[in-house]
Amino acid sequence: MTRVLDAVPQPRARSASVEVVVVGGGVIGTAAAWQLARRGHEVVVLEKAELCHPRVSPHGAARVYRQGCTSPLHVKLAVESLQRWRELEHETGASLLTLTGGIDHGDPKRIAAVARTLAAHDVRHAWLDRDEAAARWPGMQFDGPVLHQPDSAGRLRADQAVAALTAAAMGRGATVRYSTPVEQIEVLGRDLAEVHTPGGSIRTRRVVLAAGAWTAGLVGDLVPLPPLQVTEEQPAVFPLVGGTPSVPTELRWPTFVHHTGPDDGWPGGVYGVGVPCAGVKVGFGGAGPRWDPDGTDPAPEQAQLSRLQDYVGEFLPGLDAGAPTRFRCAFVSTPDAEFLLERTGPLVVAAGFSGHGFKFATALGRMVSDLVGDPDPESRRAPASSR
Ligand SMILES: Cc1cc2nc3c(=O)[nH]c(=O)nc-3n(C[C@H](O)[C@H](O)[C@H](O)COP(=O)(O)OP(=O)(O)OC[C@H]3O[C@@H](n4cnc5c(N)ncnc54)[C@H](O)[C@@H]3O)c2cc1C
Structure with missing residues (x-):
């Protein structure tokens, strides 16, 4: 049965009972x-x-x-998630993931490590020199040799992906309640917890x-957690030079990662992805200021945007550095940038995706489901998490 309950705050009622409650x-x-x-x-x-909602990561x-990661675990997860994104597209009829190809350049040690991991997993890739790459992708400049991954990287339509996951879950019988903040969680036993919301409590x-x-x-x-650092990131979409964005042109841009950072004078590494009908989204990874999710919103940080415009001017001359559309959203990072995926008693925590959780989400959903269903352990970290 499919139900969406738009919750209106009500007096706290007696506990209902549900097998699994997902918060978020x-x-x-x-x-x-x-x-x-x-x-x-x-x-x-x-x-x-x-x-x-505009303040959440999606x-x-x-x-x-992209499958181009240095961690073998992440390559495996990306391969699994591709298959599951395709299952989701099949189940919902939505078109979510377009493989545009991807490129890495910058720090030679880092891209060599990406190439080694791709080779170990039989993921097709090739090296191009910087002039060859600049001729192939006009509008981009490169910092040393370029690692091209022609068919294992691309663009996920983020908002549509969350909508499709929600629809697919509901189509399989899940209930989704919006405007329902969880205020408190009580652990009552190894297999029992109570979740409190303004509209009532649920035992689960x-x-x-x-x-x-x-x-x-x-x-x-x-649950003892490692410190989770929340930063406010401010990527921006830059239109293509030459006026009205043309859908076929911007969507021919590969996704890209420039492995750079403070040693080269930039606040962090840089990523980019074409955005239909808008241009190309470019951002520094994890370089934003600390953000208190329960505090008031700070004013947008101008310095980060200015450096991004400098970067676009230097490395992405095909984009108009002077006309950015800025976004704000949160990176939630663990100290070692690994995922936090573990179960303690009735609680399964899935967080700290350190700026790269979206691509893996369909595989991470499977891992959460494994942890929920495991009848044995009192406490367990997901086997695929290398934290
Ligand atoms: C600028 C930026 C660019 C990124 N780019 C990429 C990328 O290119 N590729 C990639 O793979 N990843 C990327 N990421 C990371 C990725 O987007 C995140 O890892 C992912 O979206 C995290 O999803 P989440 O569901 O854990 O968190 P969220 O999306 O934040 O969702 C948490 C939800 O919980 C809800 N919630 C919170 N508290 C309560 C409560 N008390 N009661 C009820 N509900 C609650 C919130 O409203 C929210 O909807 C990027 C992140 C940012 C910020």
């Missing part, structure tokens, strides 16, 4: 709900905001998908905490 309707919570519902679990997703039209066997930047505040001292 972002990409991770909805991916988990889809996998859980596929396996026949009874699932309710509680989301404090409306779908695609905001925006595009996210990078498992709680999946997929609350992004708000996860640490909700977990409190129920």
Whole structure:
């Protein structure tokens, strides 16, 4: 049965009972709900905001998908997630992931490590020299040799992806309640917890905490977590030089990662992805100021945008550096940039995706579902997490 309950605040009622409560309707919570519902679990997703509220991470039209990682674990997860994104497209009829090809350049040691991992997993790739690459992708300049991945990188339509995951979960019987903030979670036993919202409480066997930047505040001292650092990132979409964006042109841009950073005078590494009908989104990775998710919104940081414009002027002459459309959203990072995916008693925590969780979401949903269903352990870290 499919239900969406638009919650109106009500007096606290007696506890209802549901097998699994997922806190957070972002990409991770909805991916988990889809996998859980596929396996026949009874699932309710509680989301404090409306779908695609501007302050949550899914905001925006595009996210990078790529298998080019230095960690073998991440390559495997990216390969699995590609298959599951395709399953989701098949199940919902949505077109979500376009493989545009991807390129890496910059720090030679780092891209050599990416190439080695790709080779070990039989992912097709090739080296181009910088002039060859500049001729092939007019509008881009490169810092040394270029590692091209022709068919294992591309663009995810972020907002549509979360909408499709939600629809697929609901189509399999999950319930999604918007405007339903979880205020508190109580652990009552190894297989029992109670989740409190302004509209009432729910008793449940498992709680999946997929609350992004708000996860640490909700977990409190129920589970010892590593410190989660929240930064406010400000990527921007730059239109193509030459006026009206042309859909075919911007969508011919590969996704790209420039492995650079403070040693080269930039605040961080740089990523980019074409955005349909708008231009190319470019951002520094994890270079934003600290952000308190429960505090007031700071004014947008001008310095970050100025450096991004400098970067575009130097390396991406095909884009108009003077006409950015800025976005703001949160990176939630662990100290070692690995994912936080673990279960303690009835609680499964899925957070700290350190700026690269979106591409893996469909595989991470499967891993959350494994942790929820595992009947044995009191406490377990997901086997695929190398944290
Ligand atoms: C600028 C930027 C660019 C990025 N680019 C990429 C990229 O190119 N490729 C990639 O793979 N990844 C990328 N990422 C990372 C990726 O977007 C995130 O890892 C991912 O979106 C995190 O999803 P989430 O579901 O964990 O968190 P969120 O999307 O933040 O969702 C958490 C949800 O929980 C809800 N919530 C919070 N507290 C409560 C509560 N008390 N009760 C109920 N609901 C609650 C929130 O409203 C929110 O909807 C990027 C991130 C940023 C910020």
